[in-house]
Amino acid sequence: MKIVVHNDSARRWCAALEDAFPHAAVVTSDAPAEARQNADYLAVWKPPEWLLAEQTRLKGIVNLGAGVDALLATPGLPDNVPVVKLRDAGMASPMADYVLYGVLHFYRSFDAYVRLQSDARWAPRPVPDKADWPVGVLGLGAIGAHVAQTLSGAGFPVMGWSRTAKDIDGVDCHHGDAGLDAVLGRARTLVTLLPDTDDTRGLMDAGRLAQLPEGATLINPGRGALIDEAALLEALGDDATPGHLRGALLDVFATEPLPADNPLWQHPRVTVTPHTSAPTPLGGAIDQVIDYLRAFEAGEPVSTVNPAAGY
Ligand code: NDP
Secondary structure, eight states, rough: EEEEEESSSSHHHHHHHHHOOOOOOOEESSSSSHHHHSSEEEEEEEEEEEHHHHHHHOOEEEEEESSOHHTTTTTTOOTTTOOOOOOOOTTTHHHHHHHHHHHHHHHHHEEEEEEHHHTTTTOOOOOOOOOOOEEEOOOOOOTTHHHHHHHTTTTTTTTEEEEEEOOOOTOOOHHHHHHHHHHHHHOOOEEOOOOOOOOTTBBBBHHHHHHHHOOOOEOOOOOOGGBBBBHHHHHHBBBBSBOOEEEEEOOSSSSSSOOOOOTTTOOOTTTOOOOOOOOHHHHHHHHHHHHHHHHHTTOOOOOOOTTTOOO
């Protein structure tokens, strides 16, 4: 069995896979061509086009992350090879921390206090009842469902939205267009944890941002393409003319790294983090990757990515 690994820490991944499969040839994508060609499996994050093009007998591709948008968009991705992706694999917990921090940031007015402190102003803000702070979570997958339940456990009323109907303890689950309207109409904080697909790209456009209640806040750790950035800036307004939305915490962007001249960097009510809400932990992910490879080799069923749905 030959496995080729391509990501930022490929050597560490190779060492872990060699331990699990002592008889396999495990190489990084910068190995000589003859060593990396004719692989049985690719374990990759954002693989270069040539790495896919030179393979002739792949049995499976493991995406070393939860989002498969970059992989599915890579030209030359064979359509007859099953693709699997990381499902939680240790990402749901740090993501829940990030989102809970974000919700509390707005709910407890830390965004306002940062600005008041810069003017040395002592101006206590009311602490609303949590029951009056419904949070909407778009995307109830391996990560989104855990985030929704964490927020619910912290005492916030949580509404969730997914493509298919769901039943999750402590979460008021919705789906379909009417379901989205119901979530957007009430969410004081909206969390977007959807994959980037043909159906979700640009979902939060000017019209949908306007559906959020006055003073609502947005947290996007999903994908930049979910939000129409120009519409978001419009909805936030500026200090002279504040808009409909109070603030945003953004981890992902249409262009990454976020260009230095992007106005989101300078916006007083936007917090930017550099796509770091839930990094892939080697420890959590390696066991899942090993399980996938063993299942492929044994011909056992694995839950594969649906290229038509895009996730
Ligand atoms: P999953 O694939 O497990 O779940 C995706 C969820 O989105 C599902 O609930 C799915 O619905 C829902 N969904 C997909 N398409 C639609 C649609 N058209 N309408 C409504 N709902 C839809 O993904 P994860 O939870 O693992 O991750 C979600 C995303 O988070 C990833 O795709 C990635 O983009 C992002 N991410 C970001 C990270 C970061 O560091 N910033 C780290 C990890 C992930 P259904 O349940 O019905 O299938």
